[in-house]
Amino acid sequence: MGNKYIKLITISILLFPIIFSLISISASSSAIQSLNSSIQSILNRTADYPSASVPSWLSLGSNSWMLTAATFVGLQSVPGVALYYAGLSKKKYAVNSALMVFYAFAAVLIIWMIAGYNFGFGKPTLVIDHFGILGTPLPAWPGTYEASQTIYGPGYSPVDIPTSTYIFFQFVFAAITPVLLAGGVLERMNFKAWMIFVPFWSLLVYSPVAYWLFAGGWLNQLGAVDFSGGYVIHVDAGIGALAAALAVGPRLASERKLEAHSLPLILAGAGLIWLGWDGFNGGDPGGATIDAAIAVLNTNIATAASAITWMLMDMAFFKKPTLVGATSGAITGLVAITPAAGYVNGLYSIIIGIASGSIPWLALYKLEPKLKIDDTLGVFSTHGIAGILGGLLTGIFADPAVTAYIDPGLTGALYGNWYQLGIQAFAALIVVVYDFAITFGLLKLIGLFIPLQAPPDTLQIGDYAMHGEVAYSELLATIPESAKKEEVEEKTEEKDLDKK
Numbered sequence: 001m002g003n004k005y006i007k008l009i010t011i012s013i014l015l016f017p018i019i020f021s022l023i024s025i026s027a028s029s030s031a032i033q034s035l036n037s038s039i040q041s042i043l044n045r046t047a048d049y050p051s052a053s054v055p056s057w058l059s060l061g062s063n064s065w066m067l068t069a070a071t072f073v074g075l076q077s078v079p080g081v082a083l084y085y086a087g088l089s090k091k092k093y094a095v096n097s098a099l100m101v102f103y104a105f106a107a108v109l110i111i112w113m114i115a116g117y118n119f120g121f122g123k124p125t126l127v128i129d130h131f132g133i134l135g136t137p138l139p140a141w142p143g144t145y146e147a148s149q150t151i152y153g154p155g156y157s158p159v160d161i162p163t164s165t166y167i168f169f170q171f172v173f174a175a176i177t178p179v180l181l182a183g184g185v186l187e188r189m190n191f192k193a194w195m196i197f198v199p200f201w202s203l204l205v206y207s208p209v210a211y212w213l214f215a216g217g218w219l220n221q222l223g224a225v226d227f228s229g230g231y232v233i234h235v236d237a238g239i240g241a242l243a244a245a246l247a248v249g250p251r252l253a254s255e256r257k258l259e260a261h262s263l264p265l266i267l268a269g270a271g272l273i274w275l276g277w278d279g280f281n282g283g284d285p286g287g288a289t290i291d292a293a294i295a296v297l298n299t300n301i302a303t304a305a306s307a308i309t310w311m312l313m314d315m316a317f318f319k320k321p322t323l324v325g326a327t328s329g330a331i332t333g334l335v336a337i338t339p340a341a342g343y344v345n346g347l348y349s350i351i352i353g354i355a356s357g358s359i360p361w362l363a364l365y366k367l368e369p370k371l372k373i374d375d376t377l378g379v380f381s382t383h384g385i386a387g388i389l390g391g392l393l394t395g396i397f398a399d400p401a402v403t404a405y406i407d408p409g410l411t412g413a414l415y416g417n418w419y420q421l422g423i424q425a426f427a428a429l430i431v432v433v434y435d436f437a438i439t440f441g442l443l444k445l446i447g448l449f450i451p452l453q454a455p456p457d458t459l460q461i462g463d464y465a466m467h468g469e470v471a472y473s474e475l476l477a478t479i480p481e482s483a484k485k486e487e488v489e490e491k492t493e494e495k496d497l498d499k500k
Helices: 002-048 060-088 091-121 163-184 191-213 230-248 263-282 290-318 323-337 346-371 379-397 418-447 456-461 463-467 473-478 481-499
Strands: 124-128 131-135
Touching: 060 091, 060 163, 060 263, 091 131, 091 163, 091 191, 091 463, 091 473, 131 191, 163 191, 163 230, 163 379, 191 230, 191 418, 230 323, 230 379, 230 418, 263 290, 263 323, 290 323, 290 346, 323 346, 323 379, 346 379, 379 418, 456 463, 463 473
Parallel strands: none
Antiparallel strands: 124 131
8 A cells, every 4th residue: 555655656756847847838838929919919009109109210128228227226316325325324314314315316307407418418519629528508308309319429329219218317327426425415514505516516517527428528539438437426426525525524523423323224225226226337338238238247246246345344354244334345346347337247347346345445444534524424435436446447357358249449458458547547537636626616605605514503403403304203302492492483484474
């Protein structure tokens, strides 16, 4: 009897893979038929659209990917960086930190449509020896412009996505730059001054640098490359944060130590930033291409290597790895691979990750204290230094086997092209000097009309004094009654005005 059961079980085990395979084949066949039907349905619906809605030059695949990638990048800012910065800030500044990010995201979109996009990607207003210096600061919405075929910049051929998609894609990059810069002046900047600063900074700093490197401007024509914004976004943000921290001044003496209040917020924000970066670097080629896939893979390789390296640095110097350190390392890896993502191979991505997990670490803990500039969240090191590092390593490691997919002929010093390393260094110097000078000068100009720093009594209270709300209800018990009374009086005055 027992042998019969054993035989039955044995036969069942032997027959199971065969039966499962037959079921799988049947299911796969059904799935394929269903998929084909779905695709045909989509094509039929597309065919029903007005011909103007689906012009012959439009690639539905490229357009879909670019809109998706842009949304990924947007989510990096809101809520990604908002959560990350709020978690890294002191509890009483969580609202202010998040609101500075949220406001910057909204403000940049408005200035981007009014003048920023065409200032960074439009027709040149000044050309010297055929080198574009600046775009034309005109609105991005007249007539059928948004529905026209995209041209990345002067001298480029049209591509297969509409201009409206490209405007939005480039907007989320423009927005995340001052969003990141905010980390240098958190916990003390006057919010009204920040509201004035952001749109002017975006127009005067971000758009020109984007034109020079993204839209075929003079640095790009000299040979400098920046795959997805290591210089345009991260060096701009890092150097801008340093200049802003110097112009605004330090925090209260009792508050200059970093006191991250919420590790879950930090982890949630860092996770959104990390995976959102797949759109950041994967969207740069302009479609779902081989180079986009390479860029996404390299992005994640470098990030992982950098996060681990930063943890090892923490263990070597501080004896323990930390979540704050791991997320900082991940971000420096993301930053450093950004200018190189579509130009290097996987091995070089690991090397870039190791470099970005160690050199910015040294800058944050060894260099920044000597500068004696109160860069609240270390944006200068984690974005400025990491961005410069990534740009220089691009000049060394650019691999012709990889660049053949997007920029044939581009090679790094490792392949005999030492000029590339030199022009990368020159471009970094130009961006650093220009960014620092304009940022510092702009803030000092704003400071002539409005205080750059919130009053000490406001800073003692934090969010409630700045915005009339707190992130955590227990903070209400720490707020002086005088501050609560002032808030009630202000709201009463507002209601009276509404009645009038």
